[in-house]
Amino acid sequence: MSSVLFDVPGPKARLRHRLLAVVGVLAVVGVVGFIGYRFYDSGQFEPRLWEWLQYETVQLELLARLGNTLRAFAVAAVLAVLLGAVLAAGRLSDHAVWRVPATVVVEVFRAIPLLIMIFIFYFGLPTVDIKPSQFVAVVAGLTLYNGSVLAEVFRAGVLSLPRGQAEAAYALGMRKTQVMVQVLLPQALRAMLPTIVSQLVVLLKDTALGFIINYKELLDYAKYLGTQGQFGRPLVPMTIVVAAVYIAMCLLLTWVAVSLEKRNRRNKKIVEPENRAAEQVVLSNASGV
Amino acid sequence: MSVLSTYSDLFLRAFGTTIQLFLFSAVGSLVLGTFLAMLRVSPVPVFRAAGAVYVTLVRNTPLTLVFFFFAFAYPLLKMLRLEPFQGAVVALTLYTSAFICEVVRSGINTVPVGQAEASRALGLTFGQMLFNVVLPQALRTVVPPLVSTLIALLKNTTIAAGFSVSDAGSISYVLSEEGANMLVGLSWVAFFFVLLVIPLTLVQRALEKRWSVAR
Numbered sequence: 034m035s036s037v038l039f040d041v042p043g044p045k046a047r048l049r050h051r052l053l054a055v056v057g058v059l060a061v062v063g064v065v066g067f068i069g070y071r072f073y074d075s076g077q078f079e080p081r082l083w084e085w086l087q088y089e090t091v092q093l094e095l096l097a098r099l100g101n102t103l104r105a106f107a108v109a110a111v112l113a114v115l116l117g118a119v120l121a122a123g124r125l126s127d128h129a130v131w132r133v134p135a136t137v138v139v140e141v142f143r144a145i146p147l148l149i150m151i152f153i154f155y156f157g158l159p160t161v162d163i164k165p166s167q168f169v170a171v172v173a174g175l176t177l178y179n180g181s182v183l184a185e186v187f188r189a190g191v192l193s194l195p196r197g198q199a200e201a202a203y204a205l206g207m208r209k210t211q212v213m214v215q216v217l218l219p220q221a222l223r224a225m226l227p228t229i230v231s232q233l234v235v236l237l238k239d240t241a242l243g244f245i246i247n248y249k250e251l252l253d254y255a256k257y258l259g260t261q262g263q264f265g266r267p268l269v270p271m272t273i274v275v276a277a278v279y280i281a282m283c284l285l286l287t288w289v290a291v292s293l294e295k296r297n298r299r300n301k302k303i304v305e306p307e308n309r310a311a312e313q314v315v316l317s318n319a320s321g322v
Numbered sequence: 323m324s325v326l327s328t329y330s331d332l333f334l335r336a337f338g339t340t341i342q343l344f345l346f347s348a349v350g351s352l353v354l355g356t357f358l359a360m361l362r363v364s365p366v367p368v369f370r371a372a373g374a375v376y377v378t379l380v381r382n383t384p385l386t387l388v389f390f391f392f393a394f395a396y397p398l399l400k401m402l403r404l405e406p407f408q409g410a411v412v413a414l415t416l417y418t419s420a421f422i423c424e425v426v427r428s429g430i431n432t433v434p435v436g437q438a439e440a441s442r443a444l445g446l447t448f449g450q451m452l453f454n455v456v457l458p459q460a461l462r463t464v465v466p467p468l469v470s471t472l473i474a475l476l477k478n479t480t481i482a483a484g485f486s487v488s489d490a491g492s493i494s495y496v497l498s499e500e501g502a503n504m505l506v507g508l509s510w511v512a513f514f515f516v517l518l519v520i521p522l523t524l525v526q527r528a529l530e531k532r533w534s535v536a537r
Contacts, residue, residue, distance in 0.1 A: 241384035
């Protein structure tokens with residue numbers, strides 16, 4: 034890791050590092066302090082702006098909105114995993130009839146910005162007299178995009194298994210489906226689980242896009258409450274609270290991914306994949322909003 | 323077809339804004355991201371911690387929330403005024419740089435230990451070692467994932483449309499005002515994004531194949 038880049042410091046270097054550390058602390062304190070001062074100076078820390086936290090209706094509504102966010106997340110996550118499995122099966126198929134359409138679908142839906150996809154569902158479909166609700170539009174967009182990404186993850190996971198696994202199974206006289214379902218998938222799934230969970234973090238963050246089409250989620254409530262004069266327009270406190278909620282939820286999911294990975298590493302039954310292909314897919318898609 | 327020909331001006335202008343937004347924030351986030359990566363591998367623990375905290379916080383925040391902050395909350399702080407476009411560039415830069423930082427850092431970690439050890443044995447300082455030996459090699463392995471991050475950035479620019487920047491995402495608002503066929507119009511927007519993104523993906527795959535052999 035990073036420690037290989039430098040030696041254990043000697044006396045001179047230690048002094049220099051200590052000096053740099055002081056400079057660093059001063060810089061960080063300076064930046065954070067300046068931001069804090071701006072918050073203070075513009076009155077964002079005034080108790081009146083935080084009073085809304087005490088109202089029961091506000092708390093209940095916050096919880097309801099959080100529930101909406103989580104509902105979109107849960108439904109989209111399940112559907113995306115299913116779609117990903119179907120598309121991956123298509124991409125891994127030996128028949129071009131399945132492989133080509135699946136490849137096209139995966140490539141196209143990974144290339145279209147998620148927001149545009151949500152817009153197509155929400156603003157586009159009504160022209161052909163289908164009127165999806167905001168929830169349906171958000172979930173459909175999230176499912177298509179993350180399903181395509183997960184399809185790549187699944188495919189990379191299956192392909193990264195040692196070739197001997199499939200060869201041995203074929204030598205035993207198993208059929209193609211048996212090889213996939215009984216030999217490859219159980220191993221691949223275990224190895225891929227942490228990667229899938231990290232992709233779900235992206236999905237969770239993307240639910241915030243619902244804000245743009247007024248899906249009644251956390252950010253939407255932040256904007257509503259933030260413009261209420263009776264609480265003194267607490268937009269900044271509201272943003273901080275919502276950010277904290279999102280960061281907490283995402284860190285929780287990341288923690289699940291990391292602990293799954295640790296468990297995998299301890300478990301001797303798991304065949305170490307030959308490369309980190311599945312993780313590469315997610316790394317390169319990680320910034321999908 | 324009629325939607326595209328009627329609104330060709332709008333499409334050109336909107337995608338022009340998108341590409342501008344992309345270029346500004348790409349340069350910004352590459353610079354900031356590399357700087358953050360340097361912080362994260364530096365020998366001074368405080369720098370490492372600062373980099374780590376920034377990356378963790380930003381990576382776990384939805385981009386929409388970052389935009390939300392700059393569009394609605396930031397003006398209340400009465401600091402430097404930002405136009406919507408500038409605000410979008412700042413939001414995209416701050417967000418994407420965290421991902422670029424992780425990509426560059428993982429690239430630095432792929433450079434064999436011997437390289438850093440050898441440069442230390444030659445008496446290079448940490449900065450010299452980083453700039454002359456490690457980073458040039460790291461960048462090679464890093465370019466393919468970097469291109470994917472930039473593709474994601476290009477797609478992410480559409481979110482600015484929700485915060486009064488007239489980029490490609492905002493085409494839908496204009497179309498709905500004018501009562502045009504939204505399904506066709508938005509399909510064209512999606513098509514142009516596919517047209518922009520797929521060549522980049524192909525470039526990225528080609529680089530990946532070529533440079534993975536070279537190492």
